Amino acid sequence: MRAVTLNSVPQTPALADVPTPQPEAGEVLVKVAVSSINGFDAATAAGYLQGAMEHRFPLVVGKDFAGTVEALGDGVEDFTLGQAVFGVVMKPFLGTGSLAQYVTVPAGYGIAPIPDGLSVQQAGALGLAGTAALDSITAVAPAAGETVLISGATGGVGALVVQLAAARGARVIATARPGAEADFVIGLSDATIHLVDFSGDLPAQVRALAPHGVDAVLHLAGDGVQLASLLRPGGRLASTLGLTAEAVEGSGVTVHTIMADANAQPLTALAALAASGALRVPVTATYSLEQAPEAFAAFGAGALGKLAVTCS
Numbered sequence: 001m002r003a004v005t006l007n008s009v010p011q012t013p014a015l016a017d018v019p020t021p022q023p024e025a026g027e028v029l030v031k032v033a034v035s036s037i038n039g040f041d042a043a044t045a046a047g048y049l050q051g052a053m054e055h056r057f058p059l060v061v062g063k064d065f066a067g068t069v070e071a072l073g074d075g076v077e078d079f080t081l082g083q084a085v086f087g088v089v090m091k092p093f094l095g096t097g098s099l100a101q102y103v104t105v106p107a108g109y110g111i112a113p114i115p116d117g118l119s120v121q122q123a124g125a126l127g128l129a130g131t132a133a134l135d136s137i138t139a140v141a142p143a144a145g146e147t148v149l150i151s152g153a154t155g156g157v158g159a160l161v162v163q164l165a166a167a168r169g170a171r172v173i174a175t176a177r178p179g180a181e182a183d184f185v186i187g188l189s190d191a192t193i194h195l196v197d198f199s200g201d202l203p204a205q206v207r208a209l210a211p212h213g214v215d216a217v218l219h220l221a222g223d224g225v226q227l228a229s230l231l232r233p234g235g236r237l238a239s240t241l242g243l244t245a246e247a248v249e250g251s252g253v254t255v256h257t258i259m260a261d262a263n264a265q266p267l268t269a270l271a272a273l274a275a276s277g278a279l280r281v282p283v284t285a286t287y288s289l290e291q292a293p294e295a296f297a298a299f300g301a302g303a304l305g306k307l308a309v310t311c312s
Contacts, residue, residue, distance in 0.1 A: 220241070284305040
């Protein structure tokens, strides 16, 4: 099968032919229609995960997938051949990823049915970013009327967090530079989104909107310690970038370090929101599998929203 692979790290991902995987006991073989690029994939290619996870070369990259069930391993009863499914590859090693024509995944973790009303393109870009967004907003739990600062609002996770926070009735302050970034973020929700330009004096801009400090921060980009300083006493911060409580010890704020847990429950909840139209999966460009290296380059250059990759 064709797949986007790495023969070592750091390395630029490239298209190659590799053996088609076969499902082991308890696994599902999915014929992948759509995947997407995530920060995790870029970090893998850059070599940042060396020592953190086992790498099996040639390493097929990719976390997100959407497609149809092609084969079932022994003992799998919850899925049927031809069923439309999506999710996140959640194996304890790197090597059998989803930027490929086929992928095997555990039947009990990281996979859920695609409901009616959710397109395969949306599903293929939803899993990892959606789970990270949902876990982050759940951690800080903004109440209606509370002010939430979202740093990294133009990325895949941030664009979903903006929508989830606004849906809770929170007052959203989001980072975006004037122009295309600002237009993109404003268009994510019918609610009023207050914008701050992270390339300027970010603390001054935030304090002008929230003189007593914000109630919650979503740290998806930028300086986490600086962002924590913009919280009111007792405020909450969720970080997908590894910020810990120790980094802001003594500040009186609560820090949640987020590791996206893509089990069936959040995947199903996200799919239902997206299928109903309550959550928009912000796919801004679609690439073929052959164009995946171009997608990685665009991601690294700061592309807005989610970049989808068609794999079939």
